[in-house]
Amino acid sequence: MSSDRFTVGPSGRALLADLGVNLPDVLRRAALPTMVYASETVELTTAQYYAFWRALDDEAADPLLPIRIGEAMRAEVFDPPMFSAFCSPTLRVAAARLRTYKKLIGPLRLVLDSRGGAMTIEMHWPDADQAPGALMLMELIFWVALARMATRDDVRPVRFAAPVDPTVEQAAAYRRYLGTPLEHSAVPAVTFSGADAERPFLTANDRMWEYFEPGLRRRLDEFETEPSTAELVRQALLRLLPAGASTIEAAARELAVSGRTLQRRLQSEETNFQAVLRHTREALAHHYLSTSRMSTGEISYLLGYADTNSFYRAFQSWTGRTPDQIRAGASAI
Numbered sequence: 001m002s003s004d005r006f007t008v009g010p011s012g013r014a015l016l017a018d019l020g021v022n023l024p025d026v027l028r029r030a031a032l033p034t035m036v037y038a039s040e041t042v043e044l045t046t047a048q049y050y051a052f053w054r055a056l057d058d059e060a061a062d063p064l065l066p067i068r069i070g071e072a073m074r075a076e077v078f079d080p081p082m083f084s085a086f087c088s089p090t091l092r093v094a095a096a097r098l099r100t101y102k103k104l105i106g107p108l109r110l111v112l113d114s115r116g117g118a119m120t121i122e123m124h125w126p127d128a129d130q131a132p133g134a135l136m137l138m139e140l141i142f143w144v145a146l147a148r149m150a151t152r153d154d155v156r157p158v159r160f161a162a163p164v165d166p167t168v169e170q171a172a173a174y175r176r177y178l179g180t181p182l183e184h185s186a187v188p189a190v191t192f193s194g195a196d197a198e199r200p201f202l203t204a205n206d207r208m209w210e211y212f213e214p215g216l217r218r219r220l221d222e223f224e225t226e227p228s229t230a231e232l233v234r235q236a237l238l239r240l241l242p243a244g245a246s247t248i249e250a251a252a253r254e255l256a257v258s259g260r261t262l263q264r265r266l267q268s269e270e271t272n273f274q275a276v277l278r279h280t281r282e283a284l285a286h287h288y289l290s291t292s293r294m295s296t297g298e299i300s301y302l303l304g305y306a307d308t309n310s311f312y313r314a315f316q317s318w319t320g321r322t323p324d325q326i327r328a329g330a331s332a333i
Contacts (some may be wrong), residue, residue: 018072021060022106029055046126047256048109052133063170066137067177070145075203079105084212087205091147091155092197095121101216104223108139117194118158133164136188143190144178150201154179158193161185229265230276237280246304248273282318285311288329296323 016023030051044052057065075086081101085094091200092114099110111122123139125131140162148153149296156179163186166174174182227235236254240246251273252259266272288299300311 001215009286014074015069015202016056016259017062017070018074019065019068021056026052026055026059029059045254045256047130049107049134050127050130050132053132057132057134059153061168064173065134066141067173070141070177073142073145073149075149079217080212081105084209084216085146086150086203087208087212088150089201089206091143091150091192091201092119092321094146094150094201095119095143095197101220104216104219114197117222118191119194119197120159120189120191122189124187128129128163134329136162137164140190141177143192147192147196147199150198150203152202153199155192155196156180157190159183159189160192161190162188226267229262230269230271233262233273233276234264234280237277238284241281241304242302244301244304246277278314279320281314285315285323289323299323 003197005325013023016026030048032048032055053130060068062068075083081098081104084101085098088094088097094112095112099112102108102110107126109124111124113120113122117137117183121143123136125136136312137297140160140329144155144157144160147153150322160174160178160180161183163184164182166182171182233256236251236273237246240250240254248259248262252262255262266276284303285299288294292299294302296311297308300308303311305314312322315321315326
């Protein structure tokens with residue numbers, strides 16, 4: 001998995017339902033396919049994740065959306081990495097666990113600072129100037145909501161800061177919810193006293209942590225094994241070709257880089273976009289011809305060709321044979 005792609009689980013559907021927000025409407029606003037969040041898990045890029053949150057903020061039309069989310073949070077809507085935090089013995093341990101595993105479910109890097117006994121959680125976003133304000137505030141509020149749910153106490157941070165400029169009404173609402181003022185800061189951060197960081201979680205569950213931890217470790221190992229640029233392009237083309245997109249510009253947009261950068265990375269791997277495109281099409285063509293009953297015209301369409309003749313000519317140049325010959329050979333086996 002690329003460091004710019006991460007898995008989002010189905011828990012968000014339940015949270016949106018609790019908020020009274022219509023998921024299909026949010027997806028339309030974000031220009032995301034309706035299949036997003038329709039299955040157990042889905043992969044999103046950072047740009048898609050940000051687009052989703054901007055659309056959610058617009059659709060909810062609530063200047064206090066992050067507070068509403070904090071109030072609606074329930075343990076049963078957490079993904080495994082989040083639930084591992086809920087099972088922790090203290091907030092300090094929860095933060096350490098999520099510092100390790102948060103990257104599996106979102107484009108966010110956590111930095112912990114425990115100098116002086118207090119605990120500060122800083123949040124570093126990729127393309128931070130593009131990160132929606134509601135998303136940054138929600139991620140900060142998550143820690144307050146987690147501490148309150150897990151301890152069953154009115155835990156109040158000693159500092160809560162984000163790069164946002166709230167209205168007077170919003171600032172007052174945040175102060176009521178948090179018990180501390182919302183400060184302006186270039187880096188989003190929330191600080192808890194040492195006592196609150198060590199306050200025992202009533203939800204602590206070592207057995208559940210032992211159950212989740214091996215799976216999370218395996219997922220993290222897979223995440224940190226970076227695929228080659230050529231493999232990332234191939235994966236992008238698998239998504240793009242059925243929609244008729246087969247240009248380097250389309251692949252670059254999918255991977256959130258410029259076309260020039262993408263070509264340069266491919267060249268460093270001693271290949272180029274056209275070579276990856278050809279190999280991807282050839283592999284898909286063989287797969288469709290040998291495992292499906294789709295017509296040659298249908299296969300041509302799925303491979304992003306404008307017409308069947310173009311596919312025929314390309315296939316013969318790759319293999320020296322026609323698609324019909326390959327299909328006949330597969331049928332004879």
